[in-house]
Amino acid sequence: MKLYSLSILYKGATKANLLKAAYDLSSFSFFQRSSVQEFMTFTSALIVERTSQGSRASVKEQEYLCHVYVRNDNLGAVVIADTEYPQRVCFTLLDKVLEEFSRQVDSIDWPSGNPETINYKALDIHLSKYQNPREADAMSKVQAELDETKIILHNTMESLLERGEKLDDLVAKSEHLGNQSKAFYKTARKQNSCCEIM
Amino acid sequence: MCLWPSGLPYCWVFFTRKKFLVRVTSHGVLKMAESEEEVDVLVQRVVKDITNAFKRNPNIDEIGVIPCPEARYNRSPIVLVENKLGVESWCVKFLLPYVHNKLLLYRQRKHWLDREALVDITCTLLLLNPDFTTAWNVRKELLQCGVLNPEKDLYLGKLALTKFPKSPETWIHRRWVLQQILRQFSVVGRSRKQQQQQGEAEQADGERSQQLSDHLARTLHQEMKVCSDAACRYPSNYNAWSHRIWVVQHMAKGNFKVFHDELSSMRLWVSMHVSDHSGFHYRQFLLKELITELSQTPASTTTCSPQHQSSTVPSVNPHHHSDTQANGELSGAEAAGEDERQLSLTTVLHLFHQEMELCSDLIQSFPGHETLWSHRRHVFYLWHQWRREHQHRCSNNGSSESVHLNNSDPGLTEVGAQSCAGRGESVNGQRHASEPMEIDRAPLPDPRDSKRLKRGVLLPAPPGLPCEHSFVSSILDRCSNPEQRRFALAYKKWLDTVMGPQP
Numbered sequence: 001m002k003l004y005s006l007s008i009l010y011k012g013a014t015k016a017n018l019l020k021a022a023y024d025l026s027s028f029s030f031f032q033r034s035s036v037q038e039f040m041t042f043t044s045a046l047i048v049e050r051t052s053q054g055s056r057a058s059v060k061e062q063e064y065l066c067h068v069y070v071r072n073d074n075l076g077a078v079v080i081a082d083t084e085y086p087q088r089v090c091f092t093l094l095d096k097v098l099e100e101f102s103r104q105v106d107s108i109d110w111p112s113g114n115p116e117t118i119n120y121k122a123l124d125i126h127l128s129k130y131q132n133p134r135e136a137d138a139m140s141k142v143q144a145e146l147d148e149t150k151i152i153l154h155n156t157m158e159s160l161l162e163r164g165e166k167l168d169d170l171v172a173k174s175e176h177l178g179n180q181s182k183a184f185y186k187t188a189r190k191q192n193s194c195c196e197i198m
Numbered sequence: 199m200c201l202w203p204s205g206l207p208y209c210w211v212f213f214t215r216k217k218f219l220v221r222v223t224s225h226g227v228l229k230m231a232e233s234e235e236e237v238d239v240l241v242q243r244v245v246k247d248i249t250n251a252f253k254r255n256p257n258i259d260e261i262g263v264i265p266c267p268e269a270r271y272n273r274s275p276i277v278l279v280e281n282k283l284g285v286e287s288w289c290v291k292f293l294l295p296y297v298h299n300k301l302l303l304y305r306q307r308k309h310w311l312d313r314e315a316l317v318d319i320t321c322t323l324l325l326l327n328p329d330f331t332t333a334w335n336v337r338k339e340l341l342q343c344g345v346l347n348p349e350k351d352l353y354l355g356k357l358a359l360t361k362f363p364k365s366p367e368t369w370i371h372r373r374w375v376l377q378q379i380l381r382q383f384s385v386v387g388r389s390r391k392q393q394q395q396q397g398e399a400e401q402a403d404g405e406r407s408q409q410l411s412d413h414l415a416r417t418l419h420q421e422m423k424v425c426s427d428a429a430c431r432y433p434s435n436y437n438a439w440s441h442r443i444w445v446v447q448h449m450a451k452g453n454f455k456v457f458h459d460e461l462s463s464m465r466l467w468v469s470m471h472v473s474d475h476s477g478f479h480y481r482q483f484l485l486k487e488l489i490t491e492l493s494q495t496p497a498s499t500t501t502c503s504p505q506h507q508s509s510t511v512p513s514v515n516p517h518h519h520s521d522t523q524a525n526g527e528l529s530g531a532e533a534a535g536e537d538e539r540q541l542s543l544t545t546v547l548h549l550f551h552q553e554m555e556l557c558s559d560l561i562q563s564f565p566g567h568e569t570l571w572s573h574r575r576h577v578f579y580l581w582h583q584w585r586r587e588h589q590h591r592c593s594n595n596g597s598s599e600s601v602h603l604n605n606s607d608p609g610l611t612e613v614g615a616q617s618c619a620g621r622g623e624s625v626n627g628q629r630h631a632s633e634p635m636e637i638d639r640a641p642l643p644d645p646r647d648s649k650r651l652k653r654g655v656l657l658p659a660p661p662g663l664p665c666e667h668s669f670v671s672s673i674l675d676r677c678s679n680p681e682q683r684r685f686a687l688a689y690k691k692w693l694d695t696v697m698g699p700q701p
Binding site: 001027029030031032035063083084086132133134180181183184186187 | 260262263264265266267279280282284287360361430431433469470471472473563564567
């Protein structure tokens with residue numbers, strides 16, 4: 001049961017803009033962490049771009065689940081967890097974080113902000129507190145608030161893409177992924193797993 | 199990192215199809231590697247780099263491969279950062295076949311390698327491919343003739359497991375090394391006894407034996423750490439968990455403090471890995487061992503276990519023994535034996551009760567995990583079997599079983615019934631509001647329990663069919679998760695068909 005990343009993004013007209021992110025990559029091999037982090041950022045942005053306003057979705061990719069919520073005001077958040085972590089708690093976390101963020105950061109700064117300029121520090125605290133979903137005290141109360149049938153479930157990342165679009169191409173074109181991460185993606189793809197690269 | 203002062207550069211391009219090496223010279227011109235010897239020198243340099251990295255930093259705690267399809271800089275492919283040793287991926291594909299062949303040639307007696315070279319080559323080889331049995335076997339020989347010490351090999355295995363947490367050969371070799379250490383330990387123990395018989399027990403010898411047992415305790419602790427790390431790196435890591443079982447069986451034989459500690463420290467782990475069947479299986483193993491020990495004949499229990507019990511079972515009042523004697527209810531050894539037996543039974547009941555509570559709590563908090571349901575099945579089955587075997591010591595009062603006490607307290611069955619009713623409540627979800635969840639702490643005894651204990655009555659609610667049925671119905675009543683419902687129905691069916699026809 002693990003949360004890997006929690007990020008807040010602004011969904012622009014064509015691209016999603018990363019505003020703030022927190023990561024817990026301690027369970028990954030040391031030399032893979034930087035690549036894994038780049039991929040989580042890349043994936044989070046892609047998912048926000050492909051999710052319509054006012055909707056919640058969960059995207060399954062190998063042994064990970066990416067949960068996304070994009071609000072009507074274009075502010076979105078993504079949490080990447082393993083498949084064991086309760087989905088309901090993830091959406092509580094997203095609601096809570098977005099609500100807090102929009103209270104603390106002026107909406108004028110959203111479209112052009114970046115992790116350096118945005119002053120919001122609670123993300124790391126939330127990520128570590130929610131590692132144990134029971135301490136987060138979110139288990140019981142959410143049930144009523146959240147209609148689980150409204151969450152869209154995608155079984156692969158591919159199902160987010162448009163006709164003719166390929167994930168491999170998006171990875172190759174991305175400016176945010178370094179060469180090492182692209183190499184990492186290729187080997188991981190060959191092995192059909194993110195953790196084994198030899 | 200380190201640039202090469204002169205001579206051959208590290209930058210290689212490897213053409214897999216043509217099967218020969220081409221190197222980039224300082225002028226940027228592609229040039230074929232001239233001879234076998236040249237390759238030889240280069241690979242040996244990488245092997246030496248690895249050896250030197252271990253000499254430079256004895257605290258390396260992880261190995262890994264750095265994704266890097268081709269060499270971009272003229273530097274060693276061995277990188278050392280913050281106690282982590284990395285190998286750039288481009289060099290693996292020529293390094294591995296080379297060391298592999300070299301070792302096989304040595305094994306076939308076609309090529310001589312001295313001991314130092316053997317140590318270095320097997321180290322490189324096993325870090326890249328720890329399932330290569332021959333390399334471990336070469337190390338076994340080196341260990342037996344004293345070139346390597348057991349700790350070195352345990353360390354190498356530990357590092358290999360950071361990259362390959364399942365590697366069966368690594369776990370197998372580990373057990374062999376641990377057996378060597380145990381043998382060493384038992385030989386020293388025996389020689390010490392002989393000396394004592396001859397009246398020559400020296401203080402120095404006693405110290406040495408103390409050192410050895412400390413050493414053994416440290417090794418045990420370290421093994422547990424290695425197992426936990428591997429279990430965290432790879433979900434349902436069967437190899438790691440069965441190694442852990444082997445370790446407690448062989449290195450903590452009869453030491454039930456270790457078993458109790460393991461059981462309580464595993465609580466948090468399983469709560470955070472609710473679909474890891476191997477982890478729960480380990481818990482089932484511990485439970486079974488503890489219960490078997492506690493249920494042994496009273497004579498053996500009296501002689502060997504009071505110390506464990508008072509030190510490890512939190513719910514047992516250590517003064518219980520003397521209290522009852524002071525009350526003069528029974529006298530002498532008879533009372534003591536009866537007390538011990540009662541204590542054991544109570545502890546067994548406690549263990550079952552706590553395990554079922556943990557299981558209920560996890561099933562309710564994390565719906566839809568089959569592992570939790572099969573754990574419940576297993577624990578309930580264990581209880582069922584245990585009760586059948588010890589029926590002569592238990593009286594069956596309908597829904598609630600109670601321990602047959604020597605002083606037939608009229609409140610006894612009442613307590614049992616109350617506890618069972620309490621369970622029913624918790625099943626209906628009212629418990630969450632009133633009681634904090636106990637996950638990361640050792641379970642504390644209920645204050646009411648200790649009061650009862652002083653009166654000589656301590657009864658946790660034993661599991662029972664009616665309780666199980668009401669648990670299942672409560673899940674079916676309020677859970678909409680389809681998986682959870684399916685598991686609950688399957689459990690109910692199992693109860694009816696397998697557990698149903700009980701007396």
